[in-house]
Amino acid sequence: MTKVESSYTPNILLLSTIDCAYPGADWAGQMHMDHYVQAFNLRVPSPAMFPEEFYFYCFEQGFDGILIMSCGAECPYPGAYDRLAKRVDHLYKMMKERNLETDRLRLTAICTVCAQAYVKEIEDMAGNLKTLPPIKKALGDIPQGVN
Amino acid sequence: MTKEKKRVGVYICHCGGNISDVVDVEAVRAYIEKLDGVAVARKNMFMCSSDGQKMIEQDLKDGLIDSVVVASCTPKLHQGTFRGALSRAGQNIYLLEQSNIREQVSWTHTHDHAAATNKAKQLVAAAAAKAEMLEPLEPIKVKTVPCGIVIGGGIAGLRAVRDLSKWGMNVVLVEKSPFLGGRTAQLDHVFPTKEKARDLLDKLIKEVIADPKVTIYLNSQVIDGGGSLGDFFVKIEQTFRGCTEKYDLKELEDAIKDLPKDIKNEFDYGLSYRKSIWMPYEGCWPSIPAVDWENFQPEDADKVNGSGFEFQPNKEIIEVRGGSIILATGFDPYQPAQGEYGYGTIPEVITLPQLVRLMADDGPSNGRLEINEHPVRSVAFIHCVGSRQVEGINNPQPDGKVNNYCSRACCTATLQAANELKERYPDLHVFDLYQDIRTYGHGHEEYYQQASKNQILFLRYDPLNPATVRPSNGRETAVSITVKDLLTQGEEMELGVDLVVLSVGMMPRNIEQIIDIFKLPQGADRFLQEVHPKLRPVELAVEGIMLAGTCQGPMDITEATAAASAAAAKSMNILSQEYVYLNPYIARVDEDLCTGTGLCIEECSEVNAIRLENGKAVINKTICNGCGMCVAVCPNDAINIQGWTIPQYKNMVSKMLIPAQELA
Ligand SMILES: Cc1cc2nc3c(=O)[nH]c(=O)nc-3n(C[C@H](O)[C@H](O)[C@H](O)COP(=O)(O)OP(=O)(O)OC[C@H]3O[C@@H](n4cnc5c(N)ncnc54)[C@H](O)[C@@H]3O)c2cc1C
Numbered sequence: 001m002t003k004v005e006s007s008y009t010p011n012i013l014l015l016s017t018i019d020c021a022y023p024g025a026d027w028a029g030q031m032h033m034d035h036y037v038q039a040f041n042l043r044v045p046s047p048a049m050f051p052e053e054f055y056f057y058c059f060e061q062g063f064d065g066i067l068i069m070s071c072g073a074e075c076p077y078p079g080a081y082d083r084l085a086k087r088v089d090h091l092y093k094m095m096k097e098r099n100l101e102t103d104r105l106r107l108t109a110i111c112t113v114c115a116q117a118y119v120k121e122i123e124d125m126a127g128n129l130k131t132l133p134p135i136k137k138a139l140g141d142i143p144q145g146v147n
Numbered sequence: 148m149t150k151e152k153k154r155v156g157v158y159i160c161h162c163g164g165n166i167s168d169v170v171d172v173e174a175v176r177a178y179i180e181k182l183d184g185v186a187v188a189r190k191n192m193f194m195c196s197s198d199g200q201k202m203i204e205q206d207l208k209d210g211l212i213d214s215v216v217v218a219s220c221t222p223k224l225h226q227g228t229f230r231g232a233l234s235r236a237g238q239n240i241y242l243l244e245q246s247n248i249r250e251q252v253s254w255t256h257t258h259d260h261a262a263a264t265n266k267a268k269q270l271v272a273a274a275a276a277k278a279e280m281l282e283p284l285e286p287i288k289v290k291t292v293p294c295g296i297v298i299g300g301g302i303a304g305l306r307a308v309r310d311l312s313k314w315g316m317n318v319v320l321v322e323k324s325p326f327l328g329g330r331t332a333q334l335d336h337v338f339p340t341k342e343k344a345r346d347l348l349d350k351l352i353k354e355v356i357a358d359p360k361v362t363i364y365l366n367s368q369v370i371d372g373g374g375s376l377g378d379f380f381v382k383i384e385q386t387f388r389g390c391t392e393k394y395d396l397k398e399l400e401d402a403i404k405d406l407p408k409d410i411k412n413e414f415d416y417g418l419s420y421r422k423s424i425w426m427p428y429e430g431c432w433p434s435i436p437a438v439d440w441e442n443f444q445p446e447d448a449d450k451v452n453g454s455g456f457e458f459q460p461n462k463e464i465i466e467v468r469g470g471s472i473i474l475a476t477g478f479d480p481y482q483p484a485q486g487e488y489g490y491g492t493i494p495e496v497i498t499l500p501q502l503v504r505l506m507a508d509d510g511p512s513n514g515r516l517e518i519n520e521h522p523v524r525s526v527a528f529i530h531c532v533g534s535r536q537v538e539g540i541n542n543p544q545p546d547g548k549v550n551n552y553c554s555r556a557c558c559t560a561t562l563q564a565a566n567e568l569k570e571r572y573p574d575l576h577v578f579d580l581y582q583d584i585r586t587y588g589h590g591h592e593e594y595y596q597q598a599s600k601n602q603i604l605f606l607r608y609d610p611l612n613p614a615t616v617r618p619s620n621g622r623e624t625a626v627s628i629t630v631k632d633l634l635t636q637g638e639e640m641e642l643g644v645d646l647v648v649l650s651v652g653m654m655p656r657n658i659e660q661i662i663d664i665f666k667l668p669q670g671a672d673r674f675l676q677e678v679h680p681k682l683r684p685v686e687l688a689v690e691g692i693m694l695a696g697t698c699q700g701p702m703d704i705t706e707a708t709a710a711a712s713a714a715a716a717k718s719m720n721i722l723s724q725e726y727v728y729l730n731p732y733i734a735r736v737d738e739d740l741c742t743g744t745g746l747c748i749e750e751c752s753e754v755n756a757i758r759l760e761n762g763k764a765v766i767n768k769t770i771c772n773g774c775g776m777c778v779a780v781c782p783n784d785a786i787n788i789q790g791w792t793i794p795q796y797k798n799m800v801s802k803m804l805i806p807a808q809e810l811a
Contacts, residue, residue, distance in 0.1 A: 034256060042796060046776070050793070079752070
């Protein structure tokens with residue numbers, strides 16, 4: 001299937017860690033870095049708390065993509081990042097089984113001053129999502145061909 | 148179990164115009180007011196003002212609302228302010244949710260007001276969705292360990308120690324080197340008061356060591372640590388200094404006269420050599436020699452004729468506990484790259500810290516200005532070496548970034564040195580190559596004026612086209628400098644001088660291990676980053692850990708000690724209380740749902756905060772760090788992090804994506 005860039009505005013959920021990515025997002029604000037609008041931050045202690053089912057719930061609610069903005073190697077919670085990475089691998093498998101494109105989910109690390117990386121991740125995901133159908137269509141909630 | 152939903156009050160801030168210049172605040176308010184669960188929605192020019200806070204207090208007192216959403220700046224700035232409003236109204240402070248519509252909306256979507264307004268509506272709606280599910284929580288009570296821990300015994304660390312001990316507090320000081328004083332001990336006269344740096348230090352050190360409340364660990368490294376506000380622990384590895392008796396420099400020289408003098412002396416920034424047993428200067432504290440174990444050879448032991456020496460590099464592990472930690476680990480001067488302005492390739496190119504040592508009476512040339520044993524008749528200073536660097540022009544550091552910050556103390560330090568040279572040697576020709584002169588502090592500008600009076604010749608260079616320095620090859624002077632001087636319309640100047648002094652900037656010392664242990668935030672400039680320079684100065688995001696001096700950024704002594712006193716005062720605030728209260732964001736088990744699968748216990752193997760009792764999971768509240776790994780694996784949804792529950796998140800997500808027609 002060839003991918004066509006569509007005109008819809010994808011919604012992106014950002015799971016941003018209180019210790020790293022959320023301050024990184026604030027830093028992007030302090031530097032007045034204009035960027036893609038339809039990306040929404042949820043402030044989270046650690047994204048390792050979310051079970052697989054939570055991600056599918058978010059897709060069902062209409063989020064076309066989810067960016068997990070973790071602390072990466074800087075994670076203040078012992079063991080959390082490794083477990084999160086494993087969960088994301090598992091999620092990819094589950095998404096494939098459900099015929100959902102894995103581009104809709106991405107695990108990344110954003111530090112407290114990584115404003116540029118923060119903005120780039122959002123722009124990249126927005127760009128990728130535009131080549132995919134809206135999530136509702138992908139989940140079969142609305143028939144193909146209707147936006 | 149169904150829980151009663153809260154009636155939510157939503158308060159939207161204009162932040163002067165910071166928010167309302169982009170977001171249509173009234174449209175957001177009108178939209179939010181109509182949502183289920185929202186009892187009132189109001190707006191204010193500054194929600195953090197006393198007017199704004201009173202609005203919240205009044206609605207709570209009037210019984211109109213149970214929980215609060217403030218839509219304003221990032222939560223880290225005013226969470227305490229708004230919790231205060233809830234507390235004054237007699238409400239539980241955890242019934243507050245904040246929506247960040249400044250940093251994450253109006254400041255990032257400046258050019259699309261309609262889209263920014265819609266996003267604000269969506270984010271505030273999500274915050275209200277969480278607020279209706281908030282529950283009152285009780286903070287975790289920790290008994291404070293009445294002791295301050297200060298890491299780093301330079302002038303900032305010493306100031307912090309002294310302030311704490313003067314107020315009657317026990318203090319532990321951990322210093323990596325075998326001597327106290329840090330970089331200040333390497334200075335001679337200091338601006339702006341012209342006092343002898345060592346006089347300042349001696350006075351402070353005398354007070355510190357005389358106070359029985361202070362325990363000092365020298366030659367000591369932090370190797371582990373943990374705990375939280377009110378009760379931290381720090382594990383120290385202390386290496387035996389190799390000697391237990393006091394010496395003066397002459398006595399020491401006699402005792403070690405047979406040792407080779409072949410180690411570059413770091414105290415003189417490599418301009419002189421020392422032996423493997425050493426003291427940096429006469430009157431240092433302690434005046435007990437230290438063995439440099441890295442360079443001490445086994446055969447050296449037989450060459451020493453003194454008492455009190457024991458050549459065993461024994462290490463001892465000591466664990467200390469304290470209610471707060473002050474970091475005062477200081478700075479390193481910027482080390483120019485090999486060949487940068489001729490450094491490392493032309494012997495007549497040195498750095499400002501080296502010049503300061505050269506000019507000191509006890510320096511490598513006993514205060515005489517000579518380089519390679521040649522007297523100096525002309526000097527050129529080059530400012531901003533390793534500071535205010537420009538990408539593409541200057542070499543990056545190993546992390547790929549250039550030092551684009553100003554090192555603040557170097558302009559005045561350079562002018563002070565230039566003036567002193569001119570006053571000592573009136574016939575000396577002194578050139579000063581600068582980008583901008585930033586003599587910003589009280590009493591600093593006088594050094595600039597004095598430099599003009601002293602006929603120091605200023606040339607202004609363009610940072611995009613810096614000076615080049617090369618050997619003079621056979622000319623009368625050792626070094627040639629070419630520079631385009633902006634003060635003479637960019638005319639190219641060629642200077643021949645005997646000595647070039649690079650005014651190097653400051654960089655943070657390498658404290659990777661401590662950063663790693665306590666998960667400390669660093670800024671883009673690699674210095675430790677305070678939460679907010681105006682609202683929470685000298686505080687780190689890790690509660691209970693404070694910053695003193697140049698580990699936070701370039702400062703002179705006046706600023707470093709002011710920051711140290713501020714850090715000590717904030718520490719005292721914690722240490723003087725019998726208990727401190729921590730956020731209750733830890734795991735909680737719903738006993739009705741828990742079937743005792745034990746999966747959460749496996750998941751918590753690194754922290755070990757969960758055990759099974761009578762077939763139910765039980766959380767150890769003082770150990771749980773609230774990471775939530777247990778939440779994800781419970782098949783019965785029986786565990787949640789208080790204040791950050793999955794049902795709350797789901798409610799937020801379900802209310803975030805409001806269809807466009809509803810938003811309009
Ligand atoms: C050339 C030059 C000239 C200057 N002239 C002046 C002047 O005239 N007037 C003025 O006001 N300022 C001057 N300054 C600035 C002044 O040197 C600093 O403001 C001051 O030294 C900062 O003190 P500090 O305690 O923050 O850091 P430091 O002096 O660097 O002390 C830090 C201490 O922490 C210790 N440490 C580091 N890491 C660890 C660790 N992991 N564990 C335990 N301990 C650790 C170090 O050994 C050291 O003892 C000058 C600076 C330079 C470079």
